[in-house]
Amino acid sequence: MKTLLGRRTRLLAATTATTGLVLVVAGCSSSSGGGGATVKGVHVVKAGQLTTCTHLPYPPFQSEVNGKVQGFDVSLIDLVAKNLGVKQQIVDTPFENFKTGAFLNSGKCDLAAAGMTITAERKKNVDFSDPYFEATQAVLVAKNSGVNSLADVKAKGKKLGAQAQTTGEDYVKSKGYDPISFESSDAVLNGLRTGQVQAVVIDYPVVQGWLKDKATADRFKVVDNLKTGEQYGFTVKKGNAALREAIDKALKDAKADGTYKKLYEQWIGPYSASVASPAAS
Numbered sequence: 001m002k003t004l005l006g007r008r009t010r011l012l013a014a015t016t017a018t019t020g021l022v023l024v025v026a027g028c029s030s031s032s033g034g035g036g037a038t039v040k041g042v043h044v045v046k047a048g049q050l051t052t053c054t055h056l057p058y059p060p061f062q063s064e065v066n067g068k069v070q071g072f073d074v075s076l077i078d079l080v081a082k083n084l085g086v087k088q089q090i091v092d093t094p095f096e097n098f099k100t101g102a103f104l105n106s107g108k109c110d111l112a113a114a115g116m117t118i119t120a121e122r123k124k125n126v127d128f129s130d131p132y133f134e135a136t137q138a139v140l141v142a143k144n145s146g147v148n149s150l151a152d153v154k155a156k157g158k159k160l161g162a163q164a165q166t167t168g169e170d171y172v173k174s175k176g177y178d179p180i181s182f183e184s185s186d187a188v189l190n191g192l193r194t195g196q197v198q199a200v201v202i203d204y205p206v207v208q209g210w211l212k213d214k215a216t217a218d219r220f221k222v223v224d225n226l227k228t229g230e231q232y233g234f235t236v237k238k239g240n241a242a243l244r245e246a247i248d249k250a251l252k253d254a255k256a257d258g259t260y261k262k263l264y265e266q267w268i269g270p271y272s273a274s275v276a277s278p279a280a281s
Contacts (some may be wrong), residue, residue, distance in 0.1 A: 036107070039084050042242045045107045050081040050088050053109035055095040058185050060209040060267040061115035061148035062090070072205075073113040076132065077234065079250040079259065095165055099226035100123040104237040111236045111243060115203065117167045120235040127238055130249040131231035137168045138204040139224035145198045152222045153177070153199045163188050168201045171228050192220065201226070205268050 007160060037047035045051055054073070057063035062071040068091045081088040098104045098112045099122055110175055117135065119127050142146040146156060153160045154177065162169035164181040172179050182188045185206050191197045211217045236243045254260040261271050 001130070012052070019135050039086060040246075042084055042246050043240075044084075044086065044110050048086055048088075050077065050084060050086050050111070051091060051109045052077055052088055052110040053091050053093045053097065053099070054114045055184075056092045058115050058206065059241065062113070062204055072133075072263060073115060074232075075263045075267065076260075077113050077247075077252065078252065079254055080247050083246065083250055086153075098122075098235065099165070101235070101237065102233065104240075105147070111234055111247065113234050115205075115232055116235065117230045122235075125238070126235040127240060127244050128233035128235055129244055130251055131233050132251050133205075133232040135228075135230040135232055136204045136220050137171060137201050137226040137228055137230075138207040139199055139201055139226065140192065140207050140210070140220050141197075141199040141220050141223050142192065143219060147199050148223050150175075150201070150226065152223075158198040159196070161188055161200040163190045163202055165229065167230055168203065172201050176235065189216075199223075203230075208269050 036043055036045045038044075041258045043069060048195050052074075054069070056069070058071075060071055061073040062069055064070075074088070074090070078088050085175050089172075091103070093103055093109075093111055095114065098114055102127060103109045104112065107222055111128070115133075116122070118131055122128070139147075139150045139153075145158065147153055147158055150172070152158070158181045160172060160177050161180040161182055162172060163185055164183055169179055169181060179201070180191065188200050188202055189210055192200050206220075207222060211220070212220075234247050236247070251260070254263070
């Protein structure tokens, strides 16, 4: 996914379609050492809230709209917070920290939610929840570019863009491409709009979100969908089984009662059971 080193960290209240979240504290007991609290068997770094690290913007998974952080990931973690009787708070951080688990280890956040692909390398530093989304990479091009596939980018000498530190960037590099790196998904799209690149590779759900805008849909089109076997997961500090299990339970319940499908359609688009219910990696 993404990295933006040096970005000033901001604390943002997350607000989504999920309602009824109660700022808690009845039933919380102080934890021993390191501050925070324990609620329903889960330690949280700050009493009364579930603190989530993310990296903005990454619509439709998380983005700030009118001062509120919203999106698919945010709504799913709101379900976890609701089960614990606390309210979710979001901390905007560099994506590099998700790969290393730095902010989880330092106690800055309880979990990370950032449309993050589960990889063996990342598993060395963090524990992943069950996968909650099956992702593919899309190749988006200007309609007048003459590019009709990823192969055309190279064959026709066009410039390719990708988001830095993402699996999409890694994928095209592994295929012999030398993409221009952009620091965020917004920057990727802007690079395409301004002609810095003629094609970009990025997660398909992000492209779906872009194409909901008529002006974008009028100028750009998807010409390739790359099945890379990617699955998204939420992460917790190594060994934090209680929180990981709480996340997995919320995901399982949401899929069983239709909440997951409702949120999927709200944030991403037409529901696909195969994408929405990937097997555990």
